[in-house]
Amino acid sequence: MQPVNAFLRRVPEWAVWVAGALPLALLVFDTFNGGLGVDPVRDIEHRLGRTALYFLIATLAATPIRKLLRINATHLRRAIGLLSFSYACLHITAWMVFDMGLLWPQMLKDVIKRPYLIFGMAAFVILLLLALTSNRFSIRRLGIRWQQIHKLIYPAAVLASLHWLWALKLWTGWPLFCAGAILLLLSLRLPRVMGGIKKYI
Amino acid sequence: ALALSGKQSAFSTDEKPNSFEEITNYNNFYEFGFGKEDPARHAGALTTDPWSVEIGGMVDRPGSYGVEDLAPESALEERIYRLRCVEAWSMIIPWLGVPLASVLNKAGVQPGAKFVAFETLLRPSEMRAQAGGGIDWPYREGLRLDEAMHPLTILATGLYDKPMPNQNGAPIRLVVPWKYGFKSIKSVVKITLTDSQPRTSWQSLQPSEYGFYANVNPEVDHPRWSQASERRIGAGLLGGRQETLMFNGYGDQVASLYAGMDLTQNY
Numbered sequence: 101m102q103p104v105n106a107f108l109r110r111v112p113e114w115a116v117w118v119a120g121a122l123p124l125a126l127l128v129f130d131t132f133n134g135g136l137g138v139d140p141v142r143d144i145e146h147r148l149g150r151t152a153l154y155f156l157i158a159t160l161a162a163t164p165i166r167k168l169l170r171i172n173a174t175h176l177r178r179a180i181g182l183l184s185f186s187y188a189c190l191h192i193t194a195w196m197v198f199d200m201g202l203l204w205p206q207m208l209k210d211v212i213k214r215p216y217l218i219f220g221m222a223a224f225v226i227l228l229l230l231a232l233t234s235n236r237f238s239i240r241r242l243g244i245r246w247q248q249i250h251k252l253i254y255p256a257a258v259l260a261s262l263h264w265l266w267a268l269k270l271w272t273g274w275p276l277f278c279a280g281a282i283l284l285l286l287s288l289r290l291p292r293v294m295g296g297i298k299k300y301i
Numbered sequence: 302a303l304a305l306s307g308k309q310s311a312f313s314t315d316e317k318p319n320s321f322e323e324i325t326n327y328n329n330f331y332e333f334g335f336g337k338e339d340p341a342r343h344a345g346a347l348t349t350d351p352w353s354v355e356i357g358g359m360v361d362r363p364g365s366y367g368v369e370d371l372a373p374e375s376a377l378e379e380r381i382y383r384l385r386c387v388e389a390w391s392m393i394i395p396w397l398g399v400p401l402a403s404v405l406n407k408a409g410v411q412p413g414a415k416f417v418a419f420e421t422l423l424r425p426s427e428m429r430a431q432a433g434g435g436i437d438w439p440y441r442e443g444l445r446l447d448e449a450m451h452p453l454t455i456l457a458t459g460l461y462d463k464p465m466p467n468q469n470g471a472p473i474r475l476v477v478p479w480k481y482g483f484k485s486i487k488s489v490v491k492i493t494l495t496d497s498q499p500r501t502s503w504q505s506l507q508p509s510e511y512g513f514y515a516n517v518n519p520e521v522d523h524p525r526w527s528q529a530s531e532r533r534i535g536a537g538l539l540g541g542r543q544e545t546l547m548f549n550g551y552g553d554q555v556a557s558l559y560a561g562m563d564l565t566q567n568y
Contacts, residue, residue, distance in 0.1 A: 131538075137338060138327040139390070139534055201541025203530065210527055266525060269388070270435050270506075272335045 101170045108172060113179045120183035123151045124190070141198040148191035153264065153278060155184035156227075156257050160285040167294060168301065178234050181253070185231040188224050188260075216266035223259035226252045254289070257282045305459045307379035307397040312453055314381050314550075319392040319535050321461045327534055328468045329386065330487055331436060332421065332428035339430075340468035346427045347488070349472040358418075358493035361409030368472045371407070372399045372458045380455055380476070385517045385549045387481040391531045396476055398457030402450045410446070410494055417449040418442075418499035419475060420491035436502050442486040443499035443513065444477065445558075453478055453554055456489070479551040481515045512568040516559070517549035521568050 127147055130136050136143040159181040165171050200207050211217045230250055232238070239246050261279040265271055287293050318324075330340035354371060357363040381395045405417070423439035425431040431438045448454060457476045458465050465471040470487025477484050483503055493499075503511035510524050519529045530542040548555050559567075 138323045139337070140538060141532065141540075142337075142390075144538075198538050199532065201532075201539075203542055206527060206529055206542075214526055216525060270331075270335060272435070 105170075105172050108176070111176060113176065116176050116179035117183070120155065120179070120186075123147070124187075141194075145191065145194040145199050148187050148194055149264070152184050152187035152191055153260050155180055155187060156253070156260060157278065157281055157285065159184060159253065160257055160282065164285060164288040164294075168288075168297065182231055182234060185227045188227050192224060216263050219259045219266060220263035223256045223263060226256035226259070230256070254286055257286070304462050305374060305377060305397055305464060306462060307377040307459075310378045310380050312380055312382075312554075313395075314383060314393060316381075316383070316393045318381055318395045318461075321463075323535050324392060324394055324460060325466045325468055327392075329388075329482065330468055330470065332431055332438070332440065332488075333468070334430050335435070343429055344467035344471075346429070347422075347424075347467045347471065348427060349467065349488075352472050352490075354473065354490055354492060356404075356408040356492045356494075358495050359411040359414035360405075360494050361411060363408065366407070368458060371404045372456055372473060376403070377459070378455070380457075380478075382476060382478040383549050384478065384482055384485075385531060385545065387483055387511075387515070387523060387528075389526060389528060389531050389545075390534055391545075392534050395461055396455065396457040397459035397462070398455035398476060400452055401454045401456050401475065402452065404456055404492075405449060405494070408492075408494075413496050414494040415446050416495050416498050417444050417446060418491075418493040418495055419444075419486045419489050420493075421486055422488045422490045437505060439490075440486060440502045441499065441505075442475065442484055442501050444484075445498075446494075447558055448477070448555075451555060451558065453551060479517055479548040479555050481517060483511070484515050514559075514564075514567050516555075516564065516568075517545060518547060518564055518568070519545040520547075521565050 127144060131140060131144065159177055162173050162177040162180070166174060196202060196207065211221055230253060233242065233246065233249060242249065261275075261282050264275045265279060268275065288297070326341045327337045328340040329337065330344065333340040333343040352368055353365040354368070355365055376399050377397045378399065379395055379397055381393060383391060384394050385391045401417075419442045421440040422428065423431060425438075444454070455476050456473055457470075458473050460466070460469060465474065470485075470489075473489055474487040475485045475489060484501075498513060501511075501513060503515075504513055517528075522528050528545055531545045532542050533540060546552070
């Protein structure tokens with residue numbers, strides 16, 4: 101894995117941001133070129149939400165990949181996590197403006213009443229907290245507590261996944277697969293699971 | 302396909318219909334996949350001719366009826382109806398069809414009949430998602446007899462002066478405009494008159510979320526989302542939402558069917 105790690109070490113954070121902006125660029129392109137089909141509102145909202153979840157999964161994958169494959173992308177993890185938060189912001193904005201048409205009374209009522217929105221908003225509040233404390237100053241200032249706080253990404257990922265599943269009429273393949281990926285990545289945090297796997301590789 | 306035409310109807314709304322493009326590319330027809338674009342992509346595989354509808358149960362003349370027998374071209378009416386999906390989006394669709402009552406009268410409803418049960422075609426070789434799970438195929442729906450006989454209830458065989466596109470439920474489908482869209486069962490092959498309330502697909506799957514009646518009702522929410530408002534397909538990015546109307550705006554015609562019933566219990 102030396103060549104991979106040597107390459108990754110040279111990748112600057114801004115390159116992650118540029119690559120991470122591609123799904124948004126593609127979405128904007130599709131929006132203005134009729135690539136979204138009959139219901140662009142739903143496509144914009146859902147694509148932003150899915151992208152946020154994919155980046156969240158990628159953030160969770162950094163540590164297991166380092167431990168199991170010895171590929172070290174830890175220095176890029178913050179940017180990937182912040183990309184997830186950025187897409188979550190856009191997802192919520194699309195929901196508020198395009199989907200709900202800024203219908204504040206119904207939005208507020210729904211957010212406190214509907215499990216799928218409670219799950220989603222709880223995940224977002226956690227991501228917001230993590231984003232706000234992702235700078236060097238907070239890391240230094242919070243010390244050991246910083247690590248504890250940033251373990252909140254685990255419940256955030258579970259909540260984001262439940263948010264998706266609870267909004268569906270039927271549980272279908274892809275959202276279930278993503279939920280499974282999250283559960284797998286979280287189970288790798290258990291020393292017993294990680295230890296067991298390491299014995300075989 | 303040849304152009305069809307239908308007599309105008311006083312039941313039609315004067316709202317502007319959605320485009321043919323919108324109506325035929327945004328469908329829930331789970332037999333062809335769970336995505337809204339899947340039916341347009343995959344329903345071409347469905348053979349709709351020959352087709353027959355088996356009418357049975359408590360009728361005087363049970364048997365196998367052709368589409369042309371049930372909905373002769375000369376009898377077609379144009380019904381421009383609002384369609385409200387349980388997922389809180391809506392469209393306006395210019396259907397062509399005949400009142401279901403005319404079809405049931407052809408078969409001769411017997412006095413003891415109280416409900417009508419419907420079934421969609423079961424043909425996994427052409428309806429690709431029937432090979433998988435999700436729903437206990439074939440898809441089933443049902444109406445109370447008075448709902449079925451109501452003049453708003455039609456069996457549609459076309460839309461926009463064209464024979465019914467496959468993704469919209471060719472060759473013949475139910476349209477009940479005051480109920481959520483899932484009640485309007487597509488590609489019907491079986492109609493059975495019974496004296497007991499039939500089990501329907503969504504009700505069997507999630508009885509707490511989908512009832513037998515499924516009347517559009519802004520005051521009774523789906524347990525997981527609000528039904529107070531809806532998004533009109535085609536309204537554009539900043540089209541916003543509009544209020545959902547009781548019985549999808551058909552209350553004047555149908556509210557009396559439910560007089561005295563608790564609609565929060567009978568959702």
